[in-house]
Amino acid sequence: MRIPKVYRGRTAAAVSLTAVLALTATACGDDGSGGSGSEGSGKGEITLWDNNTGERREIWSQIIKDFEKQNPDIRVKYVGIPIDQVQQKYDTAIDGGGLPDVGGVGTAYLSNLVVRDVLDPVGDRIDASGLKGKLVPVMVDGVKSAGGRGDEMYSVPTSSNNGTLWYRTDLFAEADLAAPTDWTTFYAAARKLTAAGKNQFGYTMRGGSGSIAPAMDAMYGQSGITSFWNGDKTTVNDPRNVAALEKYVALYKKVTPSADVNNDFIKMVAQWDNSSIGMLTHNLASYQDHVKALGTDKFKGLPYPTREDGSRVQVSNPVDGLGLFKNSKNKAAAWKLIEFAASHKSNSAWNESAGSIPANTDAAADSWVQKAEPTAAAMKALSDGTTKIVNLPYYLPDWNTISKSGNEPNFQKVLLGDMSAKEFADKIAKELNDAQAEWKEQNKS
Incomplete structure (x- = not known):
């Protein structure tokens, strides 16, 4: 596939930034974009890139702690990235190696990762998991639209800022x-x-x-x-x-x-x-x-x-989510983390901390959503079909x-x-x- 003209320019800029950013290979494949990885043993260490570090670090720490307690054979390495640097970091890692197993992926830059073939589709995994039927439909539609590959999903939606x-x-x-x-x-x-x-x-x-x-x-x-x-x-x-x-x-x-x-x-x-x-x-x-x-x-x-x-x-509005990177050597463990983070309890806690709309529909009835009147109104508008969304x-x-x-x-x-x-x-x-x-x-x- 021919790389689009704007994307070619942005990729070249990312390569020139490699030395400046000095990114290390924190995960999984031999290089950033090659290979298809493997399911792995479902045990061991996996790497998570948080695409908006800062206020989220504390809630991610709690989610990871809960996850590791439930999955004692898995350890999660957390890497926080400032939101204004995440796109550069992904670009540089694709060109220089070192993509994570799991990464925060917003719809604003999802397509660039899909074009470069570094994300695994997650639709079938969702359908075979406890997330089936539990994700806000307009967020699902937003992820599908942003990926540009029809009904396929390349990220599990976690939140939106209406x-x-x-x-x-x-x-x-x-x-x-x-x-x-x-x-x-x-x-x-x-x-x-x-x-x-x-x-x-x-x-x-x-x-x-x-x-x-x-x-x-x-x-x-x-x-x-x-x-x-x-x-x-x-x-x-x-x-x-x-x-x-x-x-x-x-x-x-x-x-x-x-x-x-x-x-x-x-x-x-x-x-x-x-x-x-x-x-x-x-x-x-x-x-x-x-x-x-x-x-x-x-x-x-x-x-x-x-x-x-x-x-x-x-x-x-941009939908935030979690992507499963294709070159992960432990996709089974990585998917467990994504499913856990997008589940009712974790997704609700994360969005309460961030002040965002949960993607998990079960969170709609949680007390904090009802007390936060603007969030409750936004979630209702997105979930009850009364709002028509024009997908950018x-x-x-x-x-x-x-x-x-x-x-x-x-x-x-x-x-x-x-x-x-x-x-x-x-x-x-x-x-x-x-x-x-x-x-x-x-x-x-």
């Missing part, structure tokens, strides 16, 4: 406003809560790094379009999406701070937590930041607004470039009035259609 509309209940009460459950009340509240002369704003938006996905949420959420593709052409520049984007970006500087044009999520969240701003769209990961800044009585979180008919459409094309090797460095500066131009919403959407659409055509050509059977 898009959330955070709103200041105290400010809404003072203004005698109803909760912004639909787009009409959202826009009305944004206008009513704004008093720019008093430095009070109805909304804050993300205009800097990471701005494309929330913009698409606003587009598809309002238009009601439920598929990213119409045949082999993207729906991004559908006239209904363009109209929705025009309405959304018109909020900038009218009901938002002018600083929004440069704000990434860290600056945006800090701004909302420390100012008189009515609403913010971000995922569940910022919940603890809001609690620290505002307490628990001054804000709430809702799934993204519904349309007038009550339907809700959201673009897919994570499987395209060009997706990260198109949705980040390639077009984030153009979104800023739209906010500033230097580019029209249609020009912006048409440019992204052309790049996506070209990337889709290239991907299909490369994946002809």
